[in-house]
Amino acid sequence: MSEVFILAQFVGEKIAKTTAELATCGAGIGNVTAIVLAPPGSGSALASQITFGSISKVIVIESADFAHFGVAASAQAIAHVVNEHKPSALLITSSAFGKEVAGCVAILTNSGLITDAVDVSSDLVATQVIFGGSSTVHSRVTHGCAIITLRPNSFSPDAAVGSPEIITANITISDSAKLAEVVSSQPPLAEGRPELTEAQIIVSGGRGTNGDFSAVETFADLLGAAVGASRAATDAGWYPHSHQVGQTGKTVSPQLYVACGISGAIQHRAGMQTSKTVVVINKDPDAPIFELADFGVVGDLFAVLPQASEGVKARKS
């Protein structure tokens, strides 16, 4: 049976949901080992949260260098583990950090790299949806360890429970990975809403909001959704850039995407086209976003959204 390593990631000190998704993906390929990069003294507390049924082993590496030297230090430690154990595959969640780490590990381990996969088969064929969702590609790594980054929400989190063996590895980070130093860190502003790329439901606003996101936010909060925005809305300063969905913003793939007052320029569609269900509210019946809609309402979002919010509230009470 092939050995698959996954990089466990944490939000603060709590295991990220995407780690459970990697576990599910890994279980379909072989024996799964999770790598935990921890600050000194935190290794066992972090590793103890890895109780997914599919994970048989956890390798914990403690070092203050991960927080201080970011991608380069993390990549060096992971490459060390990969070179020692030679797994068939290394799975990492697609994010700015995850993709850069994957790229550096690929170089350090002489391995091929595939990013933003939405599926990986048992024989390591990765599925990617590219060019803004217009093409599906199947590809394979042909050299070294198959390093694959997986888009969040592509797999359901592993719900089974297990108690993996925990191993500690001592790895010293060399000076060559300490060239860029993290002087200070500020976590993303907590808004009480889910992170955009991990959310099951996203409600997005565009030009049609005219800068008033209150109806969008109200509906989002009732659904426990993240709030997204089109580039038109973020460029106008109506919503923070960190919420932008599209080619130059985030790529999302939620169960439900509600586009409100968004015309659907190809750059926006590139970021949300793989959403499972798309609902559209737009005044313009010819808006291209309707081409993607499973359910579209031609109408004013300021009338439709509040009524929908009332409807959701009524169902909850």
Add this chain to the structure above:
Amino acid sequence: MKIAVCVKQVPDSWAEKKMMGGVLDRQGVDAVLNDLDEYAIEEALRIVEAHGGNGEAGANSVTVISMGPERTADAVRKALSMGADAAIIVTDPALAGSDALATSKVLAKVIEEGNFDLVFCGTESTDARMSVVPAMIAQRLTWAQLTFAGSVVVDAATKTATITRVTEAGIDTMKAQFPAVISVVEKINEPRYPSFKGIMAAKKKPVEIKNLASLGIEPSLVGTAGAWSVVDDATPRPPKAAGIKIVDDGNGGKALVDFLVEKKLI
């Protein structure tokens, strides 16, 4: 200060992209300078302008580096029109189909020969969208990696660069000594339009063409031959089946909720 900016020519975002034989068909589409690279060019120009300027007038230089087919020269010309001083284009038939590993190998080799202090990049190309090449170049050169920069401050006296790294994980302030690879996010600045003077001046700027032999890179290590991943198949996704479309008659919101309930989404 000697700065390099890596740029890529990509299919126009609006064009329909197709796969052909496992790689992107670059012939059949309009090609432009990758949007996101313009921010890198702009940032490099602003930094040298703040440090006494570039070109004949100043002590600094901005060199554009690009790898691609011959027509990459068009994208490079735009970068020169914006104000870069010179360009290096790496073009070779054996480079077609190169993966990110090969691309970073070639770019790192060019950078290594150029004695640069800083290398700027965009965060991703709008075609492949991998966002890995800047980090890979830094890894190959063993240079400091300052990526996803939302702001860049350069201190020429101490040869240090400080950036704010802006990602979904938050905002980090990162600092490094030269040499460093810096990738910039699009919110960092507003790229300038090439002026008429800039466009005319660009025609006279030096463009050096290199190939694999002149870089001393074995052709079997790059392109389709040297790629460490292969595409088995690529298929256009079937157009989405037409959904339900209603006109709000005063009950649009209710109908929307009914749809979500029916689909078990709420």
